[in-house]
Amino acid sequence: xxxxxxxxxxxxxxxxxxxxxxxxxxxxxxxxxxxxxxxxxxxxxxxxxxxxxxxxxxxxxxxxxxxxxxxxxxxxxxxxxxxxxxxxxxxxxxxxxxxxxxxxxxxxxxxxxxxxxxxxxxxxxxxxxxxxxxxxxxxxxxxxxxxxxxxxxxxxxxxxxxxxxxxxxxxxxxxxxxxxxxxxxxxxxxxxxxxxxxxxxxxxxxxxxxxxxxxxxxxx
Amino acid sequence: xxxxxxxxxxxxxxxxxxxxxxxxxxxxxxxxxxxxxxxxxxxxxxxxxxxxxxxxxxxxxxxxxxxxxxxxxxxxxxxxxxxxxxxxxxxxxxxxxxxxxxxxxxxxxxxxxxxxxxxxxxxxxxxxxxxxxxxxxxxxxxxxxxxxxx
Ligand code: HEM
Numbered sequence: 574x575x576x577x578x579x580x581x582x583x584x585x586x587x588x589x590x591x592x593x594x595x596x597x598x599x600x601x602x603x604x605x606x607x608x609x610x611x612x613x614x615x616x617x618x619x620x621x622x623x624x625x626x627x628x629x630x631x632x633x634x635x636x637x638x639x640x641x642x643x644x645x646x647x648x649x650x651x652x653x654x655x656x657x658x659x660x661x662x663x664x665x666x667x668x669x670x671x672x673x674x675x676x677x678x679x680x681x682x683x684x685x686x687x688x689x690x691x692x693x694x695x696x697x698x699x700x701x702x703x704x705x706x707x708x709x710x711x712x713x714x715x716x717x718x719x720x721x722x723x724x725x726x727x728x729x730x731x732x733x734x735x736x737x738x739x740x741x742x743x744x745x746x747x748x749x750x751x752x753x754x755x756x757x758x759x760x761x762x763x764x765x766x767x768x769x770x771x772x773x774x775x776x777x778x779x780x781x782x783x784x785x786x787x788x789x790x791x792x793x
Numbered sequence: 794x795x796x797x798x799x800x801x802x803x804x805x806x807x808x809x810x811x812x813x814x815x816x817x818x819x820x821x822x823x824x825x826x827x828x829x830x831x832x833x834x835x836x837x838x839x840x841x842x843x844x845x846x847x848x849x850x851x852x853x854x855x856x857x858x859x860x861x862x863x864x865x866x867x868x869x870x871x872x873x874x875x876x877x878x879x880x881x882x883x884x885x886x887x888x889x890x891x892x893x894x895x896x897x898x899x900x901x902x903x904x905x906x907x908x909x910x911x912x913x914x915x916x917x918x919x920x921x922x923x924x925x926x927x928x929x930x931x932x933x934x935x936x937x938x939x940x941x942x943x
Binding site: 667692 | 814815816817818820821824825828829832833836837839840841843844845846847848849850851852853855856857860861862863864865866869870873886887890891894895898901902904905906908911912913914915918921922925929
């Protein structure tokens with residue numbers, strides 16, 4: 574027995590990975606899904622998400638979420654930090670691509686009628702994912718603390734604040750005071766790097782589990 | 794490309810149906826990896842050609858023009874500018890923010906429960922397809938509206 578087999582055997586005896594691996598490896602992807610590029614869109618959104626997590630972690634190492642330092646720290650990332658400009662720009666492009674992919678993915682589901690029984694709840698989880706993805710964009714927009722960031726957020730929170738009944742609370746939670754300032758910044762930062770990533774991870778797990786349990790829809 | 798024949802029980806089907814499928818590994822995964830490389834490559838290319846911007850530092854006392862939100866929120870801005878009519882006690886502005894956000898997302902959530910037509914054949918879903926196209930055209934129109942009426 575060669576080394577590879579022995580390592581495999583060592584793990585298999587302890588974790589029964591053989592059954593697990595075969596069920597993953599042999600799990601068939603229907604031909605219509607494997608050959609139609611429209612079925613790639615969900616995966617592309619997920620790839621973008623993974624890229625966003627990776628680049629985001631690096632950005633978070635240099636970024637400082639206070640009105641006094643935020644702009645300078647982003648400038649520092651863009652000009653001094655090695656590859657900083659590339660990492661921030663990839664984060665920027667992956668974010669926009671993710672939103673586009675999620676929207677197109679949703680259109681595929683809609684026009685193919687893939688939300689019908691038994692997949693109704695996966696559609697509901699999906700719409701929540703769309704909401705979360707756009708909120709990611711909204712909360713990230715403020716962080717560089719440049720003119721556009723500040724004023725777009727001011728108008729955006731203003732609009733959200735004028736929704737009847739709930740608007741007042743949304744704006745209170747988001748802005749954390751009377752005007753966009755230090756309070757808003759730490760809130761947006763927490764939402765962007767803690768609350769939303771955890772929520773989206775849980776929902777993605779649900780989303781993928783449902784796809785796995787229910788199978789990919791398609792013509793039979 | 795090697796195909797395997799498999800028996801698969803679709804949840805909604807009583808009888809097992811035979812469908813042609815590719816094993817997840819290596820065939821399906823290989824295709825995924827190719828797509829991933831293409832996407833990752835284009836992201837790096839776009840990031841190098843068009844780096845993320847950074848304007849002047851935020852100044853709460855100097856309103857710049859124009860102010861654009863992210864492109865995927867433009868339709869909300871557009872609708873808000875477009876809708877100038879009060880309905881009864883409801884001021885235009887309240888309708889302008891409620892319709893494109895609360896009502897729109899509410900409708901989206903309800904799609905599987907509104908559309909009770911069991912067919913997923915696009916030719917038998919004329920109403921749903923028409924409504925979908927109207928919704929997309931509407932979003933595009935209001936996005937356009939927000940850009941020209943700045
Ligand atoms: C973060 C965003 C999302 C990710 C990463 C994601 C990922 C995926 C993936 C990988 C699949 C497998 C099939 C495919 O790729 O086409 C899938 C299926 C599905 N997605 Fe999403 N999705 C997201 C958002 C959404 C949204 C916004 C909706 C709809 C409102 C949605 C509804 C569905 C449904 C119903 C299925 C099952 C489709 C079928 O069985 O054919 N997803 N999703």
